[in-house]
Amino acid sequence: MTSHIMPTYGRLAITFDRGDGAWLWDQENKRYLDALSGIAVCNLGHAHPKVHQAICQQSKKLIHTSNLYNIAAQEKLADQLINKSGMDNVFFSNSGAEANEAALKIARLYGHQQGIDTPCVLVMEKSFHGRTLATLSATGNTKVQDGFAPLVQGFCHIPYDDIPAITEAINNNGNIVAIFVEPVQGEGGVNIPADNYLNQIREICDQHNLLMMLDEIQTGVGRTGKFLAYQHNDIIPDVCTLAKALGNGVPIGACLARGKAATLLTAGKHGSTFGGNPLACSTALAVLKTLDDDNIIEQIKDKAQQICSGLTAKLKHNKAVLNIRNKGLMIGIELDKPCAELVVKAQENGLLINVTAENTIRLLPPLIIDDEQINLLVAILSEVIQEFSK
Numbered sequence: 001m002t003s004h005i006m007p008t009y010g011r012l013a014i015t016f017d018r019g020d021g022a023w024l025w026d027q028e029n030k031r032y033l034d035a036l037s038g039i040a041v042c043n044l045g046h047a048h049p050k051v052h053q054a055i056c057q058q059s060k061k062l063i064h065t066s067n068l069y070n071i072a073a074q075e076k077l078a079d080q081l082i083n084k085s086g087m088d089n090v091f092f093s094n095s096g097a098e099a100n101e102a103a104l105k106i107a108r109l110y111g112h113q114q115g116i117d118t119p120c121v122l123v124m125e126k127s128f129h130g131r132t133l134a135t136l137s138a139t140g141n142t143k144v145q146d147g148f149a150p151l152v153q154g155f156c157h158i159p160y161d162d163i164p165a166i167t168e169a170i171n172n173n174g175n176i177v178a179i180f181v182e183p184v185q186g187e188g189g190v191n192i193p194a195d196n197y198l199n200q201i202r203e204i205c206d207q208h209n210l211l212m213m214l215d216e217i218q219t220g221v222g223r224t225g226k227f228l229a230y231q232h233n234d235i236i237p238d239v240c241t242l243a244k245a246l247g248n249g250v251p252i253g254a255c256l257a258r259g260k261a262a263t264l265l266t267a268g269k270h271g272s273t274f275g276g277n278p279l280a281c282s283t284a285l286a287v288l289k290t291l292d293d294d295n296i297i298e299q300i301k302d303k304a305q306q307i308c309s310g311l312t313a314k315l316k317h318n319k320a321v322l323n324i325r326n327k328g329l330m331i332g333i334e335l336d337k338p339c340a341e342l343v344v345k346a347q348e349n350g351l352l353i354n355v356t357a358e359n360t361i362r363l364l365p366p367l368i369i370d371d372e373q374i375n376l377l378v379a380i381l382s383e384v385i386q387e388f389s390k
């Protein structure tokens with residue numbers, strides 16, 4: 001049968017039917033351990049009863065009214081996000097790329113307010129910010145950009161985790177208005193910067209009056225062991241974007257802003273038909289409540305430690321394994337050669353993983369993964385890697 005879906009994804013030959021926590025079953029009823037969470041989305045696992053309940057209850061009452069009216073769940077979700085983040089206000093979108101579009105529009109308004117006609121945002125090589133024209137232009141990967149010229153202007157790409165490159169760019173360009181960066185690069189290969197990278201960026205932004213804008217779409221909502229990755233650094237950015245795990249699979253994105261950045265998107269400057277609808281916001285509220293009630297974020301460090309030390313123990317004599325690195329449950333295992341085929345090998349053995357930046361295995365297991373599942377993950381993955389690197 002020919003598919004009538006545009007071939008934008010190279011899909012694996014597998015169709016899932018149902019899930020439960022970290023488990024997924026395909027249509028043949030074969031069980032898989034999910035160590036990817038739908039790419040950092042289903043952080044509470046699949047078919048979580050509290051998420052299910054929120055969707056059912058809200059859909060019985062109201063799904064959508066539009067932003068022409070007040071939306072109680074949206075107000076409540078904004079209050080909670082502000083409380084957890086230290087930011088001032090929120091714009092709700094339906095996806096990560098849209099949240100980033102809002103952030104980039106804030107940067108443009110900020111620049112123009114200062115009399116800069118061609119404002120420029122500093123962005124990083126190997127970054128990923130989405131697939132819309134502005135966000136792919138911000139992305140530091142030519143594969144994402146090829147064929148889409150003319151790109152959106154106003155971005156200056158510099159190496160990641162390189163503070164001198166930031167100062168140099170600022171000194172050479174009078175029109176830089178913001179620095180836009182991921183606390184850990186996800187798609188770019190699980191690249192973890194120096195511990196004080198974000199602190200130094202905060203200082204530079206303060207010195208030069210720039211907006212510090214963090215793309216926490218992958219790192220946010222607990223993934224790295226804090227609700228937001230910047231909370232490891234005890235700083236607060238001026239803009240922060242969220243999406244992926246916020247609705248545990250129900251589409252919702254958020255652009256959080258603070259101080260001067262929070263005052264710029266006024267009536268008529270931005271909008272969204274679906275953004276912040278009652279269904280998405282009620283679901284996100286259930287996600288936040290579950291993270292708190294079940295103390296999920298507090299347990300991440302230990303779970304990550306268990307996975308990484310387990311893998312290290314089994315793979316320490318394997319010369320093909322260059323590096324095992326993590327920030328919470330964002331885990332990268334770098335091999336000495338391209339290893340995309342490991343995805344299929346793991347899948348055959350009942351484990352779902354991802355490979356990014358060609359030679360880095362990426363694990364983004366659900367935050368609720370238990371001890372037994374961690375042991376299974378370590379056993380299957382190390383076996384598959386040993387076999388591959390023989």
Ligand SMILES: *Cc1c(COP(=O)(O)O)cnc(C)c1O
Pocket residue numbers: 095096097098100128129130131182186187215216217218243244
């Ligand atoms: C996934 C991702 C995006 C894009 O989110 P979409 O919901 O796919 O538009 C942007 N930035 C980062 C860091 C991401 O991981």
